[in-house]
Every structure is written in C-alpha cells, then in structure tokens.
Amino acid sequence: MGEIIVNNIDDNKIEIEYELNYQMHKEFEKIIEKGISIKVLEEIKIIKERDYFFDKEIYSQKNYKKIEYHPLINKYYLHDRGERKSYLSLNELIIDINKKKQLQLKINKKDINNNLLIIDWRIEQNSLPKSLQLNLKKPDWLVLKTLTYSL
Amino acid sequence: MKYLITSISVISLALLIILIRSLSNSDFISGNTFQLLLRINLFFVVILFGFIAYQIFRLFIEVKKEITGSRLTLRLVISYSIMIIIPLMVLYFVSVSFLTKSIESWFNVRVESALEGGLNIGQKTLDLMRKDIELKSRSIGYSLSNISEEKFNPVLSDLREKFDIYEAMVLNEDNQIIALSSKEYTDIEQIIPEREELILANTGFHGKIDINDKNDIYLKTYLPFFTAGNKLKQKYYLNIVQKVPDGISQAALSVESVFEDYQALTYSRNSLKVIYQITLSIILFLAIILSISLALYFSRRFTMPLSILSDATQEIAQGNFKKKIPDQGKDELGMLIRSFNSMTSKLDNATKTLELNKQRIETSRNFLENVINNMSSGIVVIDYLKNIRLTNQLATKLLGINFELLNGQRFSQILETNPELDEIVTFINKSNNNFDSNRNLTIKIKKRILSLQLTKESNKKNANSILLIDDISEITAAQRNEAWSEVARRLAHEIKNPLTPIQLSAERIEHKFSQKLEKKDKKLLGEITTTIVNQVDAIKNMVNEFTEYSRSPILNKEEINIVNLLNDISNLYEKDDLRIIKQYKIKKLDIQCDATKIRQVFVNLIQNAYEAKRPEQHCEIEVKLKNTKQIIAIQFIDNGMGLQDDIDIFQPYVTTKNTGTGLGLAVVKKIIEEHNGIITIENNKVSGVKVEIIFKK
Numbered sequence: 030m031g032e033i034i035v036n037n038i039d040d041n042k043i044e045i046e047y048e049l050n051y052q053m054h055k056e057f058e059k060i061i062e063k064g065i066s067i068k069v070l071e072e073i074k075i076i077k078e079r080d081y082f083f084d085k086e087i088y089s090q091k092n093y094k095k096i097e098y099h100p101l102i103n104k105y106y107l108h109d110r111g112e113r114k115s116y117l118s119l120n121e122l123i124i125d126i127n128k129k130k131q132l133q134l135k136i137n138k139k140d141i142n143n144n145l146l147i148i149d150w151r152i153e154q155n156s157l158p159k160s161l162q163l164n165l166k167k168p169d170w171l172v173l174k175t176l177t178y179s180l
Numbered sequence: 181m182k183y184l185i186t187s188i189s190v191i192s193l194a195l196l197i198i199l200i201r202s203l204s205n206s207d208f209i210s211g212n213t214f215q216l217l218l219r220i221n222l223f224f225v226v227i228l229f230g231f232i233a234y235q236i237f238r239l240f241i242e243v244k245k246e247i248t249g250s251r252l253t254l255r256l257v258i259s260y261s262i263m264i265i266i267p268l269m270v271l272y273f274v275s276v277s278f279l280t281k282s283i284e285s286w287f288n289v290r291v292e293s294a295l296e297g298g299l300n301i302g303q304k305t306l307d308l309m310r311k312d313i314e315l316k317s318r319s320i321g322y323s324l325s326n327i328s329e330e331k332f333n334p335v336l337s338d339l340r341e342k343f344d345i346y347e348a349m350v351l352n353e354d355n356q357i358i359a360l361s362s363k364e365y366t367d368i369e370q371i372i373p374e375r376e377e378l379i380l381a382n383t384g385f386h387g388k389i390d391i392n393d394k395n396d397i398y399l400k401t402y403l404p405f406f407t408a409g410n411k412l413k414q415k416y417y418l419n420i421v422q423k424v425p426d427g428i429s430q431a432a433l434s435v436e437s438v439f440e441d442y443q444a445l446t447y448s449r450n451s452l453k454v455i456y457q458i459t460l461s462i463i464l465f466l467a468i469i470l471s472i473s474l475a476l477y478f479s480r481r482f483t484m485p486l487s488i489l490s491d492a493t494q495e496i497a498q499g500n501f502k503k504k505i506p507d508q509g510k511d512e513l514g515m516l517i518r519s520f521n522s523m524t525s526k527l528d529n530a531t532k533t534l535e536l537n538k539q540r541i542e543t544s545r546n547f548l549e550n551v552i553n554n555m556s557s558g559i560v561v562i563d564y565l566k567n568i569r570l571t572n573q574l575a576t577k578l579l580g581i582n583f584e585l586l587n588g589q590r591f592s593q594i595l596e597t598n599p600e601l602d603e604i605v606t607f608i609n610k611s612n613n614n615f616d617s618n619r620n621l622t623i624k625i626k627k628r629i630l631s632l633q634l635t636k637e638s639n640k641k642n643a644n645s646i647l648l649i650d651d652i653s654e655i656t657a658a659q660r661n662e663a664w665s666e667v668a669r670r671l672a673h674e675i676k677n678p679l680t681p682i683q684l685s686a687e688r689i690e691h692k693f694s695q696k697l698e699k700k701d702k703k704l705l706g707e708i709t710t711t712i713v714n715q716v717d718a719i720k721n722m723v724n725e726f727t728e729y730s731r732s733p734i735l736n737k738e739e740i741n742i743v744n745l746l747n748d749i750s751n752l753y754e755k756d757d758l759r760i761i762k763q764y765k766i767k768k769l770d771i772q773c774d775a776t777k778i779r780q781v782f783v784n785l786i787q788n789a790y791e792a793k794r795p796e797q798h799c800e801i802e803v804k805l806k807n808t809k810q811i812i813a814i815q816f817i818d819n820g821m822g823l824q825d826d827i828d829i830f831q832p833y834v835t836t837k838n839t840g841t842g843l844g845l846a847v848v849k850k851i852i853e854e855h856n857g858i859i860t861i862e863n864n865k866v867s868g869v870k871v872e873i874i875f876k877k
Contacts, residue, residue, distance in 0.1 A: 063443030064436065101302050101436045102389040102397070115390065158444040167215070 033148060033178035036131075040138045046131040047148055047176055053123055054170040057152075060161070061105070061119060066097040068156035069173065072149045073132065075141060075180065087144055088136045096122065146178040193466070218455075221462050228469045235476050248494075249487030253479045260475030265468055272464040279456050287446055295439045302432030306389055306424065310399050313422045314387055316343040317401040321418045324350065325405040329414065332359035346398075347371065347421040351378070358416060371421070377402050378417050395433055397424040485513045489520060501528035558649030562608065564642040566591050578630055578649050579604075600625065604632060611645060622652070627828060629653045657831065661850075664832045668726035676723045679716050686712035725843045729832065735774040735854055742771045742778070742814070746803060749782050757798045758790050764805035771812060771875060777851045784848050785816045785871055791837060792820035794867070812875045818868040829861060 037044040061067060075088040095108040098119070105116040107125065116122040150173035154162055239257065242250035320339045327335055332350050340348045340361040347366060350359040355375055357368065380386040381402035390398045399422040406413040424432075445452075485508040495503045504521055508514045549572075552559050558575030560583070562568060568591055571583035579601065581594050592605050607621045611634055621632040631652045637644040690709035694702050743766060750760040771778075786801060793799035799818060806813040827834055830849040833842035845861075852859040857875045864870055 060444075060447060063447060064440040065444050065447070066440070099391060099436060100299055100439065101432050102306065102391065103303075104389070104391075106391075113393065158441065161444055161448050 033146060033176050035146075035178065035180070038138055038141065041135060043134045043136055043138075043141060044131070045134065045146070045178075046129050048129050049127050049150060049174050049176075051123060051127055051150070051174050053119070054173075056168065056170040057173075058119060060170075061096060061098050064098050064100045065158060065161070066095060067152055069094040069096060070149075070151055070153050072147075072151070073134065074147050074149075075134070075136065075144050076147060077144050084145075087140050088134060090134065141180045144180050146180055148174075148176040148178075150174045218458065218462075221466075225462055225465050225469065228473070229465070232469050232472050232476070235473070239476070247487075248490040249483040252486065253476075253483045256479035256482060257472070257475045260479065261468075261472050264471035264475070268464060268467050268471070272460060275460055276457055279460065280453055283449065283453050283456070287449055292442065292446075295435065295442050298435035299439050302428075302435055305428060305432065306397065306399070309422065309424060310387055310389060313345070313399045313401055313420060314385065316345060317387075317403045317418060317420045318385070319343070320345075320348065320420065321403040321405040324416070324418060325407060328407060329358060329416075332416075333361070337361040345420055346423040349419045351417045351419060353378075353415050353417075373400075373402065373419055377419075378404075381417055391433075395429070396426075397429040397432070398422065399424065484508075485517060489517060492520065492524070496524060496527065499531075501531050556650070558647075558651075560591075560647040560649070561637075562591050562645045562647060564644070566608065569644060575647075575649055578625075578628065578651055580626060607632065608634065608645075608647065627653070627826075629656050661832065661846075665729060668729050672723045672726045675719060676727075679720055679723070683713055683716040686716070725847075729843050729847055729850070735777065737772050737774055739770050739772050740775045740778075741768050742773075742812070743767060743769050743805070745775065745779060746782065746805075746814075749779065749786065750803065753783070753786050753790075757793070758786075759798060759800045760786070761800060761802045763802050766805060766807065769805060769807055769812065773855050773875075774851075778855070781848045781851050781873070784844050788844060789816060789818035789820055789868075792818065792822075792869075794819075794821055810877055812877065814873045816871045817864065819864075819866075820868045822863040822867060822869050823861065825863070830859070 032050075033045055033047040035043060035045050057067070071092040071094060073088075073090045073092075074086055077085040077087055079085060092110060095106075097106045097108075098104070099106070103117070105119055105122045107114045107116070107122055114122075114125065116125065152171045152173065154167065154171060236257070239250060239254055243254055320336070320343065323339060324332060324335060336348050336350060336359045339345075340363075346364075347360075347362040349357050349361070349371070351373070352358055355372065355378060357372065360366070360368070377386060377388075377400075381404050384404070386402040388400050390400060392398065401418075401420045403418040403420075405416055405418060407416070485505075488505050488508075492503045492505050501524055503524055505517045508517050552570070552572040553574070555572060555574065558578045559570070559572045560568060560575050561570035567588060568583060568586050569588070571587070575581075576583050579594070579598070581598055581601075586593050591608050594601055595605055603623055604621070607619070611619055619634045621634075623630050623632065629652050631650040633648040633650075635646050635648065637646060686709045690705055694705055697705060743764070746762070750762060754760050789801050790799045797819070799820065802815070802817040804813075804815040804817070806815075823829055823836070827836075829836075830845050831842075832846040834846075835842035835844075849859050852873055855875060857873055859871065859873050861869055861871045
C-alpha cells in the first residue's frame with residue numbers, strides 16, 4: 030500500500046512525500062520485456078468533490094515518464110523530468126520508482142481545505158503502440174497506482 | 181419510422197466507416213475512441229435490430245389479422261432477405277477466414293526468427309566490440325601504469341589515436357579528471373562518470389554499453405590501475421568511451437525497433453483477430469439489418485398499390501363506386517391502377533344512371549300507386565294466370581280482404597278467408613283471355629252494394645285484367661231516398677187534402693145527428709167519429725212526417741252554443757226512468773247550424789233511445805262531446821236493446837218499433853248530412869247502441 034504524507038503546509042505551497050509501492054503487473058512486465066516503450070503519466074491533483082456534478086479540479090500537475098527496454102544492450106531506461114536512468118533489471122527500475130518522492134505543490138493554503146489530493150500513476154492508452162490500443166476493454170494494468178489523501 | 185431507420189442506418193454507416201479507418205490508420209483515432217466507436221456502433225446495431233424486429237413483429241401481426249397485402253409483403257421480405265443474407269454470410273465467413281489467416285501470416289516463425297537473429301547479430305557485434313575495447317583498455321591501462329602522472333596526457337592521446345578510440349580519460353580516486361583525450365570537442369561536465377561506475381570498476385574491470393538520447397551507442401569501460409614508479413602507489417581509473425559506428429548502431433537500433441513493433445503485434449495478435457472479427461461482424465449485422473429494412477421498405481412499397489387495389493376492390497364489391505386510388509407511377513402497376521380508376525368511374529356512372537332510372541321507376545310507381553289509391557274505385561289487377569298483381573287500398577276496404585298478403589297469389593285464395601265472395605271468384609274465373617267487352621257484376625257485401633267491372637288491359641295475349649270495384653250503396657240509397665221523397669211528397673199532397681174535409685165531416689155528422697139519436701146510438705156515433713178524427717190526426721201526423729222527409733234542404737244556419745242546446749234538451753227530457761248523463765265539462769262550443777233541425781236530431785235520438793229501453797230497467801243515455809282541431813263529435817250511448825246487425829236503421833221505413841213510421845232516423849241522417857256531417861250507429865259491447873255525430877270544422 031502506497032501512502033501520501035503531507036509534511037508542511039504554507040500559505041502558498043504544500044510539501045508532500047509519497048511512496049508508490051507499486052507491485053509489478055505481469056502483463057506490464059511482459060510488455061516491457063518485449064521491448065515495447067511505455068509512457069507513464071504521473072498526475073498530481075487536488076480536487077473538490079461534488080455530489081451532483083463533476084469534481085472541481087483545483088490543482089493539477091502532470092509529469093510524463095517513459096520506461097523502455099533495449100534488448101540489444103539488455104538495459105532498462107527510465108526517462109523522468111529530463112533525466113535518463115538506466116537499469117540492468119526491471120526490478121531495479123521498479124525499486125527506483127517505489128522510492129519515497131518529495132514534492133512541493135504551489136497552491137494557496139485556503140484552496141486545500143477539505144479537498145482531496147490524488148496522485149495517479151497510469152499508462153495513457155493513446156501513447157501505446159496502435160496494436161496495443163485496439164482492445165475491446167481497457168486493460169487493468171494501465172493504472173499503476175492511485176493514492177489519495179484528504180486534506 | 182422509416183426516417184428513423186434511415187437516420188440510424190446512415191449514422192451507423194458513418195460510424196462504421198470511421199471505425200474501419202481507425203483500424204487501418206494509427207494516427208486517425210486513439211484506442212479510447214476506437215472502443216467508444218465500437219460501442220456506439222454496437223448500440224446502433226442493437227437499436228436497428230430492435231426496430232427491424234419490431235417491424236417484422238408488426239408484419240406478423242398484420243398477417244395474423246389477415247390485413248390485405250401483408251402475406252405478400254412477408255413473402256417478399258423473406259425472399260429478399262434470403263437473397264441478400266446468404267451471399268453476405270458467405271462473404272463474411274470468407275473475409276473472417278482470410279483476415280485470420282492474414283493476421284497469422286504476420287507472425288510467421290521465420291519472420292520472428294529473422295528478427296531475433298538480427299537482434300542477436302547486433303548483440304554479438306556489440307559484444308565483440310565491447311571485448312575489443314576491453315582489450316584496448318587493458319593495454320592502455322598497462323602502458324599508463326608504467327609512467328608518471330605528468331606523462332598521462334601525451335601518452336593517452338597517442339594511445340587513443342593509435343587504437344582509434346573515441347574518448348579516453350584518466351580519473352583519480354576522487355573522480356577528478358587527470359588526463360583526457362577525445363576525438364571531438366567534449367563538455368567535461370557531461371562526461372565525468374558517476375562514482376558508482378568507479379566503485380564497480382574496483383572489481384578489476386567494469387564495462388557497459390549505453391545509448392544516448394540521439395540513439396548513439398557507446399561502449400564504456402572503467403579500468404583501475406596503479407602507477408609503478410613511486411614508492412607510494414597511486415590508484416587511477418582509465419575510462420574509455422568508444423562510439424559504435426553510426427551504420428552499425430542505426431542498423432542494430434532499426435532491428436530493435438522492428439523487433440519491438442513485432443513483439444507489440446505478437447502481443448496483441450488475438451486482440452487484433454477478435455477486433456477485426458467483431459468489426460466484420462458489425463458490418464455483417466449492419467448489412468443484414470439494412471438489407472432486411474430495405475427488403476421491408478421495398479416489399480411494402482411494392483405491395484402497397486396491390487393492397488390499396490385490393491381494399492378498393494372490396495369497397496367496390498360493397499357498392500362504393502366512388503373509390504379512387506392515387507396515381508402510383510408509370511409502371512405496370514400504375515397502368516393497372518389507372519385502368520381500375522377508369523373502370524370504377526364507368527361503374528359509378530352506370531350506377532348513377534341505374535339509380536336515376538330506379539328513382540324514376542320508383543317515382544312512377546309511387547305516382548301510379550297514389551293515383552290508384554286515390555281513385556274512387558277499388559282496383560284489382562289480375563294477370564292471365566288469375567294471380568293478383570296489383571290492388572289499391574279501396575279494393576281492400578270494399579272487399580274486406582288484406583290484399584297485401586295475397587299479392588302474387590291466385591285470386592281464388594280470397595275464398596279461404598272470405599267464402600262469401602265466391603260469386604266474385606266465379607265472375608273472375610268465368611272470364612277468359614278472349615273476352616272482348618267489359619263484364620259487370622253488382623253484388624251486396626256487408627251492407628254495401630258493389631259494382632264490379634272487369635276489363636282487359638290490352639288486346640294482347642296474356643294481358644292483365646283490371647277489376648274495378650265501386651261502392652254504389654250511397655248512389656242506390658240516394659236514388660231510393662229520392663224516390664221515397666217523391667212518393668212522400670205525392671202522398672202528402674194527395675192524402676193531406678181530403679183529410680181536413682173528412683175530419684170536419686165526421687165532426688159535423690156527430691154534431692148534427694148526436695141529438696137525434698138514442699143514447700146508445702149516440703154513444704156509438706161518438707165513438708165512431710172520435711175514431712175517424714183520431715185516425716185522421718194519425719194520418720195527418722204521418723203525412724207531416726212524409727212532408728218533413730221530402731221537404732227541400734234549406735237550412736237556417738246560425739252560430740249556437742251546442743252545449744247549451746244539449747243541456748236544455750237534457751233538462752227537458754229527463755224523468756224518472758230516463759237519465760241523461762252529461763260526460764262533458766266544456767261550457768261553450770259554438771257550431772254553425774240550423775238550431776231547430778239540430779234540436780230535432782237530438783230530441784229524436786233521445787226519444788229513440790228511450791223507446792228502445794229494456795222493459796225491466798231505466799233508460800240511461802251518456803252524452804259525450806269531443807272537440808278537436810278537425811272535428812266536433814257528439815256521442816249518445818244508451819243501455820237499450822240495441823240493433824239487429826243486418827238492418828240499416830237510417831234507411832226510410834226501416835224500424836224496429838211496432839208503431840214507428842221508420843222515418844225518424846232517416847230524417848236525422850238527412851239533417852246531419854245537410855250539415856255536412858256524418859252519423860254512425862253501432863251496438864255497444866254489452867248493451868245498447870252508440871250513435872256518433874261528427875261535424876267537420
């Protein structure tokens with residue numbers, strides 16, 4: 030189980046850290062091992078829940094990550110925030126992903142009360158190769174993890 | 181409904197085209213949209229299927245209700261559907277088979293082996309290059325370990341060039357660059373290796389292959405070495421970077437990329453098959469549904485004129501010749517409908533003409549019936565077979581036969597209900613087709629004297645005979661009355677003149693000889709002369725009645741209140757054994773009449789009633805008055821002995837009394853008729869008679 034910890038809330042920023050604690054999905058592993066590049070979206074958002082309408086999005090931040098495997102050189106790569114890390118095994122990559130991450134969200138303090146912080150790691154279907162997109166239903170391995178925290 | 185189906189069909193087709201495009205063009209549409217499209221398509225297919233199912237259900241209901249044209253529509257729909265569905269099914273199965281085989285062919289074992297082989301070649305090449313660079317690295321490391329740190333730079337440059345290495349550097353334990361040689365300009369910050377790499381190199385050697393963002397493949401080695409000259413050995417790290425030639429790296433990466441695509445395809449092999457099969461199935465279903473809906477549409481369109489024609493034929497069979505069918509185009513059906521409309525127009529005109537003729541005949545018949553019914557003679561038309569063909573109401577009335585029941589039957593049938601008419605039947609039967617002149621018969625039936633005249637309609641063979649029946653009772657009675665009046669007038673004139681001298685002579689004889697005769701003879705003479713005088717008075721009275729009967733019909737009419745007149749007479753004549761019951765409440769009822777004569781009528785009727793009373797009971801006379809818009813009716817109902825059925829009491833010299841002259845009621849009738857009234861007499865159910873006088877207003 031992953032978790033979000035709010036370390037500090039200032040007037041115009043909030044400092045959080047979270048652990049993804051992602052367990053590798055077999056299908057996901059299989060796809061990576063076949064050398065198919067996967068784009069992962071990390072979305073951090075604060076929403077105001079509404080009973081009778083769509084939730085109101087108060088804050089949103091998106092980071093795209095890319096996981097790829099080069100069978101030619103037997104290496105795994107993680108592209109994250111302009112950095113490119115290589116791993117000898119997928120496990121190493123997952124361990125790295127699951128490391129505690131610290132974030133600073135620039136948002137007014139008054140906007141966070143009673144709202145919900147969501148950290149969502151998911152694979153965008155559109156970014157998959159076309160042949161993987163054509164499924165009758167959305168594969169369950171597309172969502173890596175969704176963490177929530179009531180502010 | 182048809183617009184709805186068309187709209188949904190068009191939408192479905194459009195969506196299907198988009199779906200097919202999304203399958204073929206990876207940039208056209210995303211996976212999410214593809215799933216959405218697939219679902220929308222399926223949704224529309226289900227909706228269309230629902231509509232078509234409903235249409236077919238309706239068609240079956242119509243067939244069950246035996247609505248015209250529904251069976252033919254159903255047959256056509258089934259035929260069209262079979263014609264379309266069978267080739268579609270064949271096409272579908274061939275397409276699915278072809279597609280499945282095509283997809284399978286993508287994943288040919290040889291292709292996969294070739295790709296894996298290509299990748300292995302790349303790996304082996306890189307491995308060889310890695311080993312080569314390892315050897316070179318060890319050689320350079322060895323050379324550097326024998327010189328001092330100051331000489332590292334020139335020696336490294338020489339050796340780098342000698343071994344054709346891309347980049348070489350020497351680092352100390354603090355990861356600081358001691359010497360560097362590179363084929364190209366290098367950003368030092370970028371090339372400093374990570375400390376982890378050096379740690380890994382402490383095992384004796386560390387090598388790795390890396391790919392940068394520009395898809396350049398680099399071989400990197402990390403080799404620790406120690407300098408030999410100094411007492412204190414210094415540890416260094418030799419880092420060599422060898423760039424794989426562009427041709428090899430691009431080829432290897434290309435193989436890797438194709439391998440990646442192939443693996444992606446392999447991964448989604450089954451999904452692809454299912455998706456294509458589903459897409460084809462949607463196309464098939466859509467095509468089938470569309471073909472059935474088109475079959476329904478065209479079948480209904482084809483059978484509609486026939487249904488209309490059938491309905492119209494039924495309406496015409498029921499007599500509606502005005503039925504017109506809208507024009508249905510220029511084809512054979514349209515021509516048939518135009519011919520049908522033309523036929524109905526002609527039929528309508530013919531019917532109108534027929535109706536007109538029928539009306540004319542009916543009018544003529546009614547006119548003839550009216551004429552016949554209003555004729556003063558009864559008419560019976562008899563055909564040559566002696567069957568009754570036509571009669572009028574007067575004939576029914578005069579003969580007392582209901583001819584309506586006997587119409588078309590033999591004339592002799594009248595004997596079944598009226599055997600007394602045998603003389604007429606004999607009269608009819610005696611006539612034959614060859615009689616030339618009219619034949620006549622006078623007969624008395626039920627107090628009526630009837631004159632029958634039988635004439636032939638024409639001289640043709642089998643012509644009808646016409647029996648004219650006239651009631652000559654009144655004419656006969658009038659003639660008789662006239663004769664009696666003449667007799668009475670002459671008798672009165674002849675008898676009345678000598679009566680006064682006879683009476684005076686008898687009185688004179690008594691006066692002259694009574695004194696001369698003895699008492700006995702005197703008494704006898706008195707009795708004789710009294711008898712003569714009384715008898716002369718009686719003869720005078722009789723003569724007066726004759727005179728009254730034969731007098732001229734001059735009336736002195738005035739408006740009198742007939743209620744007062746009746747009241748006066750009632751009061752005057754009521755006595756112990758005569759009771760007059762006035763059954764009327766009105767006080768005033770004026771009538772234009774001769775008061776003296778009408779009084780005479782009322783008195784006469786009351787006297788007759790009193791004289792006809794039963795000996796053992798009192799006479800009671802009910803007097804009723806009825807005043808309507810058309811008539812005034814006065815009824816005298818007594819409780820006396822009544823009349824014999826076979827006598828006409830209003831005839832002169834007909835009486836039931838021993839002393840009556842038989843002229844009283846004859847005079848009453850004459851007075852009433854002179855006032856344009858009618859007098860009738862009939863026996864009551866229990867006893868007595870009812871006399872009714874009716875004056876027309």
